[in-house]
Amino acid sequence: MTYTLTLQHIKPVTHDTYQLTFDRPADFDFEAGQATHFALDQEGWRDEDRPFTMTSLPDQKDKLEFVIKSYPSHDGVTEKVPNLKAGDQVIADNTAGAITDHGPGVFIAGGAGITPFIAILRSHAKMGEMDCHLIFANETDKDIILQEEFDQMAGLKTSYLVSGQSDTAHISGKPDKDMLSKLIADFDQTFYVCGPGDMVDAVRSSLKDLGAAEDKIITEDGW
Ligand SMILES: Cc1cc2nc3c(=O)[nH]c(=O)nc-3n(C[C@H](O)[C@H](O)[C@H](O)COP(=O)(O)OP(=O)(O)OC[C@H]3O[C@@H](n4cnc5c(N)ncnc54)[C@H](O)[C@@H]3O)c2cc1C
Numbered sequence: 015m016t017y018t019l020t021l022q023h024i025k026p027v028t029h030d031t032y033q034l035t036f037d038r039p040a041d042f043d044f045e046a047g048q049a050t051h052f053a054l055d056q057e058g059w060r061d062e063d064r065p066f067t068m069t070s071l072p073d074q075k076d077k078l079e080f081v082i083k084s085y086p087s088h089d090g091v092t093e094k095v096p097n098l099k100a101g102d103q104v105i106a107d108n109t110a111g112a113i114t115d116h117g118p119g120v121f122i123a124g125g126a127g128i129t130p131f132i133a134i135l136r137s138h139a140k141m142g143e144m145d146c147h148l149i150f151a152n153e154t155d156k157d158i159i160l161q162e163e164f165d166q167m168a169g170l171k172t173s174y175l176v177s178g179q180s181d182t183a184h185i186s187g188k189p190d191k192d193m194l195s196k197l198i199a200d201f202d203q204t205f206y207v208c209g210p211g212d213m214v215d216a217v218r219s220s221l222k223d224l225g226a227a228e229d230k231i232i233t234e235d236g237w
Contacts, residue, residue, distance in 0.1 A: 124209025144169025
């Protein structure tokens with residue numbers, strides 16, 4: 015099943031990341047945290063589909079939102095994203111994804127790996143059932159996606175880690191075992207991990223060493 019999505023508007027959320035809002039087809043169903051693949055409906059790009067995560071809520075029937083980081087060096091789909099404009103179309107396929115809502119827990123994200131957690135945390139905020147901790151790792155302060163929104167979510171504890179800027183306003187460092195042991199008091203809870211593959215592997219291994227149960231670590235392979 016494919017869907018043609020029409021862009022309503024696009025706006026920057028950081029220096030290299032954009033929020034795209036599309037019309038939502040009536041039968042486009044998904045769970046918070048899940049992704050689709052889409053290709054640009056442009057000559058030469060229709061076979062180049064890439065995975066992107068819906069960041070709007072499943073019960074928001076009037077729109078589909080994505081938050082997409084652009085990589086100009088890839089010469090690929092995300093390089094074209096900043097130039098999209100209202101009325102442009104993408105071709106999306108079915109939704110899927112291993113990261114879905116398993117209740118409150120610790121959310122550990124690297125860069126654009128935050129995207130599955132946007133809808134899940136928005137959903138918790140809406141239900142008033144937060145009691146979550148977000149550990150969000152980035153290179154520099156200006157790479158932090160939607161910081162203001164996370165800061166305003168009642169009941170969400172935030173720890174922003176920055177590894178490539180000596181004068182950071184946040185916590186200096188990466189989500190390694192030592193850092194996780196300092197930031198997390200209780201390892202008997204649900205952990206959500208998303209980001210580059212090597213980061214996910216390292217965090218999963220650290221969490222297990224620190225006492226987290228394998229079946230309570232929710233991840234997506236292939237980022
Ligand atoms: C389930 C899932 C959900 C995702 N959701 C989101 C999301 O919501 N938002 C988001 O921003 N991202 C998301 N991603 C990541 C996103 O899919 C990738 O960033 C995207 O596919 C990159 O596409 P691209 O065409 O720009 O580059 P690619 O397809 O990665 O590469 C295009 C070309 O660039 C070259 N290239 C690749 N890497 C490099 C490099 N490091 N340096 C130089 N050249 C390179 C390669 O030769 C390749 O042919 C998700 C990933 C997964 C698996």
